[in-house]
Structures are given as structure tokens and as C-alpha cells.
Amino acid sequence: xxxxxAKRLLLTIPTVxxxxxxxxxxxxxxxxxxxxxxxxxxxxxxxxxxxxxLEMGLDRPIMVQYIDYLSRILxxxxxxxxxxxxxxxxxxxxxxSSSAELxxxxxxxxSVLGILLGVVSALWRSSWVDVAAMxxxxxxxxxxxxxxxxxxxxxxxxxxxxxxxxxxxxxxRLVLPALALGMISSATLxxxxxxxxxxxxxxxxxxxxxxxxxxxxxxxxRHVLKNxxxxxxxxxxxxxxxxxxxxxxxxxxxxxxGLGKLxxxxxxxxxxxxxxxxxLIVSLIYVLMNLLVDVSYAFLDPRIRFD
Amino acid sequence: xxxxxxxxxxxxxxxxxxxxxxxxxFLRTLPRPEAVLxxxxxTLIYGMASPFDTLDVTTTTSSYVGRMGLHIVDPLVxxxxxxxxxxSLATSWTVSPDATAYTFTLREDVKFHDGTPLNxxxxxxxxxxxxxxxxxxxxAFSFIGPYDRSEVLGTHQVRVRFKRPYAAFLNAAxxxxxxxxxxxxxxxxxxxxxxxxxxxxxxxxxxSYQSGQEITLIRNINYNWASRVHKHNGPPYLxxxxxxxxxxxxxxxxxxxxxxxxxxxxxxxxxxxxxxxNPRINVIEVPQAGSGWSVMFNQQRPPTNELAVRRAFQLTIxxxxxxxxxxxxxxxxxxxxxxxxLFGFDxxxxxxxxxxxxxARRVLDEAGWQMxxxxxxxxxxxxxxxxxxxxxxxxxxREMTAFIQAQMKPVGVDVQLIGQAGPAYFQSVRTGLHHVxxxxxxxxxxxQMLRILYHSSNAGGGSNRNNYxxxxxxxxxxxxxxxxxxxKRRELLIxxxxxxxxxxxxxxLTDPPSLFAHQRTVSDIWVDWGGLYPxxxxxxxxx
Numbered sequence: 001x002x003x004x005x006a007k008r009l010l011l012t013i014p015t016v017x018x019x020x021x022x023x024x025x026x027x028x029x030x031x032x033x034x035x036x037x038x039x040x041x042x043x044x045x046x047x048x049x050x051x052x053x054l055e056m057g058l059d060r061p062i063m064v065q066y067i068d069y070l071s072r073i074l075x076x077x078x079x080x081x082x083x084x085x086x087x088x089x090x091x092x093x094x095x096x097s098s099s100a101e102l103x104x105x106x107x108x109x110x111s112v113l114g115i116l117l118g119v120v121s122a123l124w125r126s127s128w129v130d131v132a133a134m135x136x137x138x139x140x141x142x143x144x145x146x147x148x149x150x151x152x153x154x155x156x157x158x159x160x161x162x163x164x165x166x167x168x169x170x171x172x173r174l175v176l177p178a179l180a181l182g183m184i185s186s187a188t189l190x191x192x193x194x195x196x197x198x199x200x201x202x203x204x205x206x207x208x209x210x211x212x213x214x215x216x217x218x219x220x221x222r223h224v225l226k227n228x229x230x231x232x233x234x235x236x237x238x239x240x241x242x243x244x245x246x247x248x249x250x251x252x253x254x255x256x257x258g259l260g261k262l263x264x265x266x267x268x269x270x271x272x273x274x275x276x277x278x279x280l281i282v283s284l285i286y287v288l289m290n291l292l293v294d295v296s297y298a299f300l301d302p303r304i305r306f307d
Numbered sequence: 308x309x310x311x312x313x314x315x316x317x318x319x320x321x322x323x324x325x326x327x328x329x330x331x332x333f334l335r336t337l338p339r340p341e342a343v344l345x346x347x348x349x350t351l352i353y354g355m356a357s358p359f360d361t362l363d364v365t366t367t368t369s370s371y372v373g374r375m376g377l378h379i380v381d382p383l384v385x386x387x388x389x390x391x392x393x394x395s396l397a398t399s400w401t402v403s404p405d406a407t408a409y410t411f412t413l414r415e416d417v418k419f420h421d422g423t424p425l426n427x428x429x430x431x432x433x434x435x436x437x438x439x440x441x442x443x444x445x446x447a448f449s450f451i452g453p454y455d456r457s458e459v460l461g462t463h464q465v466r467v468r469f470k471r472p473y474a475a476f477l478n479a480a481x482x483x484x485x486x487x488x489x490x491x492x493x494x495x496x497x498x499x500x501x502x503x504x505x506x507x508x509x510x511x512x513x514x515s516y517q518s519g520q521e522i523t524l525i526r527n528i529n530y531n532w533a534s535r536v537h538k539h540n541g542p543p544y545l546x547x548x549x550x551x552x553x554x555x556x557x558x559x560x561x562x563x564x565x566x567x568x569x570x571x572x573x574x575x576x577x578x579x580x581x582x583x584x585n586p587r588i589n590v591i592e593v594p595q596a597g598s599g600w601s602v603m604f605n606q607q608r609p610p611t612n613e614l615a616v617r618r619a620f621q622l623t624i625x626x627x628x629x630x631x632x633x634x635x636x637x638x639x640x641x642x643x644x645x646x647x648x649l650f651g652f653d654x655x656x657x658x659x660x661x662x663x664x665x666x667a668r669r670v671l672d673e674a675g676w677q678m679x680x681x682x683x684x685x686x687x688x689x690x691x692x693x694x695x696x697x698x699x700x701x702x703x704x705r706e707m708t709a710f711i712q713a714q715m716k717p718v719g720v721d722v723q724l725i726g727q728a729g730p731a732y733f734q735s736v737r738t739g740l741h742h743v744x745x746x747x748x749x750x751x752x753x754x755q756m757l758r759i760l761y762h763s764s765n766a767g768g769g770s771n772r773n774n775y776x777x778x779x780x781x782x783x784x785x786x787x788x789x790x791x792x793x794x795k796r797r798e799l800l801i802x803x804x805x806x807x808x809x810x811x812x813x814x815x816l817t818d819p820p821s822l823f824a825h826q827r828t829v830s831d832i833w834v835d836w837g838g839l840y841p842x843x844x845x846x847x848x849x850x
Contacts, residue, residue, distance in 0.1 A: 084360050085502040086518055094517050153561050166553055167559045255553040255562075257520040265358070265519070268728065 079273035104245040109182030118193020140187025149180040149253040196228040214258040237293035350547040352569035363501030368445040380486025380507040406472040419489035420512040431457035450479035467668035472789030574822035576637040589821040596837030597749035599641040599818035615674030617811040622667035638817035651800030684719035693742040699726040754787040
């Protein structure tokens with residue numbers, strides 16, 4: 001197992017290097033002169049552009065620039081935002097913890113709710129439980145998140161006064177955003193879990209287990225769920241990345257700082273150092289999630305370790 | 308190891324991974340001026356509508372920084388009402404007859420938040436920095452006008468010289484954007500001055516700042532140089548003033564209703580009636596100074612280069628209906644490039660070209676635009692089609708455009724809606740792809756407003772997206788900028804407004820009010836006559 005984990009870990013190195021290369025090349029790939037992008041929208045003289053090029057090292061060979069970029073990443077020097085002139089590491093640092101907090105809470109909620117509903121509706125297939133759970137899932141999948149978020153604010157903050165509307169920090173400020181974000185992903189997950197569990201339930205080894213006289217609960221936990229979870233975990237891994245970086249609407253409605261909002265705002269104003277840094281970090285998180293997903297496969301299905 | 312990791316250990320490892328991602332190798336404590344600590348009293352939480360670029364009022368592009376920054380700086384003078392000023396950092400001032408030199412005598416007891424005493428040199432440093440191209444100052448740069456240099460006449464006397472007559476400088480000096488900054492702090496913090504620290508002389512100083520989220524100001528306990536415009540002198544009554552950025556209007560409204568904020572800006576017009584009925588909330592509604600929502604016609608591109616086409620819009624659009632249906636009746640129909648509360652506003656502009664749809668049809672007929680079979684007018688094989696560019700970020704713009712499209716259709720004008728997001732939009736209108744686009748601006752100097760809209764130096768990619776170039780108008784605007792005599796200035800302003808209307812360079816749709824709302828427990832909020840700056844120096848919160 002350890003050997004497998006080490007192997008997977010080593011394999012992430014080329015991925016990470018590729019990511020840094022792509023992020024680095026982004027600036028050179030977009031149409032237009034990078035120096036002009038950095039100089040902003042104002043009219044600049046050729047002399048000013050030359051200064052910008054010199055400052056950014058754009059006059060040097062591209063490989064040298066890349067190595068320079070890598071060495072700056074290693075010491076966490078990601079430059080300054082073109083818009084606010086704040087160091088990018090500081091801009092991101094301000095938001096990473098609040099994004100992570102929201103993503104973890106929403107992920108936990110989505111997982112518990114999604115798995116529970118999925119399993120229950122698969123076990124009691126075609127009963128009223130199934131109909132109710134899957135109706136919830138359909139409503140959840142189709143519900144626009146901004147609407148759900150506004151409704152949660154209206155009911156739980158304005159009418160009942162249980163939770164504050166905005167902000168980050170503190171569990172009570174996390175509840176509503178996590179509910180909004182988590183409920184919608186739980187719906188997707190519930191549908192997936194249901195179909196996956198149903199498929200496993202029809203497998204011959206489940207029949208065998210039953211005929212051996214194993215208790216239902218043991219069959220469910222040891223044989224059904226473990227096997228049904230391989231596709232589910234893949235989706236969960238991807239969803240965590242989305243929850244972390246794609247919570248723009250939730251962050252906007254609840255006025256929470258976050259990576260997703262930072263990225264979208266930066267794209268709207270072409271704030272390149274910020275765009276590059278956020279994409280780099282989000283990609284690294286995806287790499288990490290993929291690694292965890294791969295490791296969990298091996299845990300769930302020993303055959304995978306020996307491939 | 309047969310089973311490898313147990314489930315618990317697997318989850319533990321996953322948790323540690325997440326923790327590591329959340330952990331903050333990025334968090335870095337930034338240097339900030341010594342926090343002024345005092346006995347804790349009240350904190351006012353302000354729901355701010357927009358994130359902003361920098362803490363430095365002298366370099367920002369954002370009017371939201373101006374609102375916040377007014378608490379951190381002191382202007383040289385306070386504007387009591389249009390054209391009338393009261394002492395602030397400057398105890399007295401004289402203006403040369405040709406309005407090219409302003410001599411200010413400064414208070415001698417003022418200290419910056421870092422303890423540096425305020426003197427004439429600080430004024431010079433501040434102003435010189437604004438015009439230095441390396442500073443990339445924006446709003447302040449336009450306010451400082453034709454600045455030439457500052458002369459330090461004594462420790463507390465400074466003369467500000469301009470290259471051309473600049474009659475509106477006192478107005479500029481009354482805005483937060485020309486607030487005086489600490490030269491010591493500027494040297495000490497270098498690149499971080501503005502992005503993360505800002506040191507000035509105002510009643511509040513910065514305690515903490517999380518960009519895009521929240522900024523906390525703390526009262527300046529040494530503050531003892533309030534202008535007589537305000538109700539008291541000494542430190543502010545509030546202990547802290549927290550500006551929390553809440554961009555979503557309905558969320559901002561909700562925070563006021565739940566009591567999470569004490570005060571919010573930019574109340575959504577659609578919520579106004581409901582808020583007014585709330586017994587715990589008070590609404591402040593002040594007509595906004597500047598130039599209201601208007602339509603700019605690209606004068607370089609056919610068919611909007613034709614006076615007849617532009618006039619047809621003026622005669623057709625029901626401004627009253629637009630104010631009612633799109634802005635819930637909160638806005639007032641507009642007449643002139645200047646809002647009615649600005650100095651020199653010409654009330655005659657409201658009567659000059661009143662709505663008359665039949666006349667609009669006649670004007671187009673006479674100009675040779677014949678009604679085509681599909682209900683769109685044609686001239687020389689060309690359809691009367693105009694491309695209406697607007698930003699999609701603000702849903703109100705789409706509503707206004709759809710309203711105008713529906714009104715122009717029966718007259719035979721085909722209005723194409725072209726909604727674009729920020730960068731694409733600016734690219735389009737700066738290169739002049741549009742026939743029509745919106746404008747809205749705030750400001751208290753009428754001359755500056757006209758310069759932004761009509762001066763040829765702002766055409767071709769700048770703020771004059773009418774791309775209007777007219778030597779006579781340029782001269783008028785320059786004269787207005789130089790004229791110190793109020794009576795003569797008024798005459799020139801009226802002439803310019805009449806000219807703008809006669810040539811139908813733009814259409815003025817609605818004049819918005821500034822809408823603020825606050826908990827009734829909050830008292831003594833000062834708002835300037837232009838509705839631009841709510842100010843909390845005298846403010847108290849009742850328990």
C-alpha cells in the first residue's frame with residue numbers, strides 16, 4: 001500500500017511541472033503583448049513599454065523566464081496584483097481559509113446527505129422513500145443556487161433570525177452558505193449513489209452473500225457500499241475542487257471572501273498575476289484531490305494496487 | 308500491512324491534506340501604523356456596495372474609496388453647499404484674480420496618524436505625487452487639473468500654482484481625493500503605501516484591512532481639528548467604523564434588516580418602499596450631484612451622426628415612464644447634462660425639446676428616412692438601425708435599453724441590444740463600435756462634468772464617447788474652468804447646456820438620488836449636499 005501511495009505521489013510531479021508550464025505560458029498565449037497587458041488600459045509610450053519588458057524580464061529567452069518563474073513560485077513570490085498592487089500571496093492568503101472552510105462544510109453536508117439519500121432510495125427502490133428522495137434530488141439539481149441562497153437568507157436570517165447573513169469566520173456564519181452549496185451537490189451525489197448501489201445489488205456475489213446467510217447490514221457495508229463507491233468517490237473528488245474554486249455565486253450572495261470570486265473578478269479586469277496564481281493553486285488542489293481519490297481506490301479495491 | 312490504511316486513518320490523512328491546503332503559508336502580517344487604542348465604545352458597521360482598488364484616495368479610481376477615505380483624511384476645505392467653503396486643514400486661503408494661484412494657511416496643531424506634524428511640505432509632497440506619472444493617480448489626477456507646482460512659503464503656508472486658470476480648485480480640494488498624506492509614512496512603506504497602509508490626518512485611522520472583504524477604521528484619539536461644519540470637536544464618538552463589502556444588493560438590504568449592519572449605501576430602488584415601511588430603519592434620500600443616467604450618441608458613426616436621428620430619440624423617449632418602470636419612480640426625469648442641484652443648472656432645458664412622438668416622425672421624414680415595409684425606416688438603401696451597447700453586469704441597463712427599444716420601434720428605429728461584460732464592453736466603446744451607450748457620473752463641479760462629456764480632449768477613447776469634437780464647445784468649457792466670477796460662470800454654463808441640447812449630443816434620461824438606509828438607533832449622520840459622502844464623525848449609536 002505504501003509503495004502504491006509513493007508511486008502515485010511521484011507521478012504527480014510531472015503533472016505539477018506541466019501545470020506550472022501551462023500557467024506560465026498563459027500570459028504568452030493570450031492575444032496581445034504581455035507588456036501591454038501589464039501596462040493596463042492606459043496609453044503608454046514605447047519607452048514605458050520597454051521599461052515594463054525589462055522589469056518583467058520579457059526580453060530574456062523564454063526558458064530562462066520560466067525557470068525564473070519556477071524559482072519565484074518556490075519562494076511563494078507570486079508578484080503583485082495589477083489592480084490593487086497587493087502581493088498576490090496576501091490576496092490569496094486572505095481567501096484560502098474561508099474558501100476551504102466553506103468547501104469542507106459543504107462537502108461534508110453533500111456527502112452525508114447525498115450518500116444517505118442515495119443508499120436509502122436504492123434499498124427501498126420504488127417505495128415512497130425512493131420517490132421522496134429522488135424528488136428532492138431532482139429539485140436540488142434543478143434549483144438555481146442564487147435562488148436557494150436568497151431563500152435561505154430570507155427564512156433563516158430575516159424571518160427567524162437564527163443565522164447572520166454575511167461574512168466569514170465562526171460556525172454560525174458558515175451554516176447558510178454551506179447549506180446552499182452543499183444541498184445542490186448532494187442532489188447530484190444522491191442520484192449517482194442510487195444507481196451505483198442498485199447496480200451492485202444485482203451482482204451475483206451479493207446473492208451469494210445473502211445465500212451464505214450474512215446479515216443485511218454486513219452485506220451492505222462490506223460488499224455493496226465498498227464496491228459502489230468507486231465511481232462515487234471519483235465524482236466526490238472532482239466536486240470538492242468545484243466547491244473550493246467554483247463557489248462564486250454563493251460567495252457573492254453571502255458576501256464571503258473566496259478564491260472563486262477572486263478569480264472571476266481578476267478575469268474581468270485582466271489582473272494576470274492573480275489569475276495565474278489562483279489557477280495554479282486550484283490546479284494543485286485538483287492534483288491533490290486526484291491523488292486522494294486514487295489512494296482511496298486502492299483502499300476500496302485491493303486489485304487496483306497491483307495494476 | 309494487509310488492509311493498508313484503515314478507513315479512519317484514510318480520513319485522517321485526507322483531513323490533514325485539506326488542513327495543509329487551508330493552512331496559511333500565504334498569510335503574512337503586514338506592517339501597519341500603530342493602532343490607536345482607546346476605551347471600547349461603539350462600532351458602526353457599514354454595508355459597502357463595491358470592492359475597490361486601493362486604500363489611497365489620492366490614487367484610486369473608485370468613488371467608494373472616496374466615501375471611506377473621507378474618514379481617514381481631512382480635506383483642505385469643506386464644501387458647505389455649491390460654491391461655498393469652510394475651513395478644514397486650511398484656516399484661510401486667497402485666490403489670485405486670474406485663478407492660477409491659491410495660497411493656503413494651514414492649521415498648526417494637526418498631526419498625521421503616525422505622529423508627523425502636518426506642514427506645507429506635506430501638501431507639496433501629496434500634490435507633486437498625484438501628478439507624477441509613476442503614481443498612476445486617477446480621480447485625484449483629474450481633480451488637480453492643470454497643476455503646475457506647490458511653493459512652500461512657510462512651515463504652514465503653501466501656494467498651489469496652475470498652468471491655466473482653474474476656478475474649480477476649491478471644489479476639488481473639498482473632495483477626499485486631494486486629502487493630504489503623511490510624507491514620513493510614504494517613505495517608510497514604499498510600495499505598500501496605498502495597497503495595504505494609508506496614513507493621513509482624519510478622525511479615523513486604519514486598523515485592519517482584508518482586501519475585497521472588510522476594512523476596520525479606529526478613531527483617532529488625538530483628533531482635535533474638526534471643521535466648524537461639524538457638530539463637535541475632538542475624537543469621533545464611534546470607536547470603530549467597519550466597512551464591510553457586500554456587493555449583492557438584496558444581501559446588503561438583508562443585513563440591515565437583521566441588524567448585522569447599521570448603515571448601507573446604494574439601497575436598491577425596488578426595495579425602497581418596503582424599507583421605508585420598516586419602523587426600525589430610516590432612509591436618507593439626497594439628490595445626487597453630477598450627471599444622471601444619459602445616452603451618448605457616437606457622432607462619428609452613421610446614422611447617429613445625423614442630428615435628426617438623435618433628435619428623434621429625444622422626442623420619443625418617455626423619461627417619466629422610464630423613471631417609473633425601471634427605477635420604481637425613485638429617479639426623476641432628467642433635462643440637462645448637469646443635475647438640478649449643481650451650480651449653473653439651466654431649468655429651461657426641461658422645456659426645450661419635450662416629448663412629441665408625432666414630431667419625431669416628422670423630423671425623420673424630413674431628413675429623408677422613409678418608413679420601410681418591415682416598419683424600419685430606410686434612406687439610400689440603409690436601414691435605420693442603431694447598435695445600443697451596454698454592460699451586462701448591471702441588470703438595470705438591460706431594462707432601460709429594452710424600454711428604449713420598445714419606444715423607438717413604432718417610430719421606425721430598429722434598436723439592437725448589444726450587452727457585453729466589462730472588458731469587452733470597454734474595448735467596444737473605446738474603439739467607437741457603438742452608436743449608443745450609457746453614461747452616469749457623480750461630481751460637484753459643473754465645469755468638470757461638461758469637460759468629461761464634451762471636451763474634444765476626452766474624445767476618441769476617453770470619457771467623451773459621443774466622440775464629439777467642437778472647437779466652440781472646447782472654448783466654452785475652458786472658459787468655464789477659468790472663470791472665477793459666479794455670474795459670468797453661470798452664463799457660460801447655461802450657454803454650454805443650451806448648445807448641448809440644440810445639437811442633441813446626448814439624451815438625459817433620469818437623475819438618481821443617493822439612497823442610504825440606517826438603523827434608527829444611529830443618529831447624526833452628515834451627508835454632503837451632493838449626496839456623495841455620508842460622514843460619521845458626529846455619529847452616535849443609541850443602545
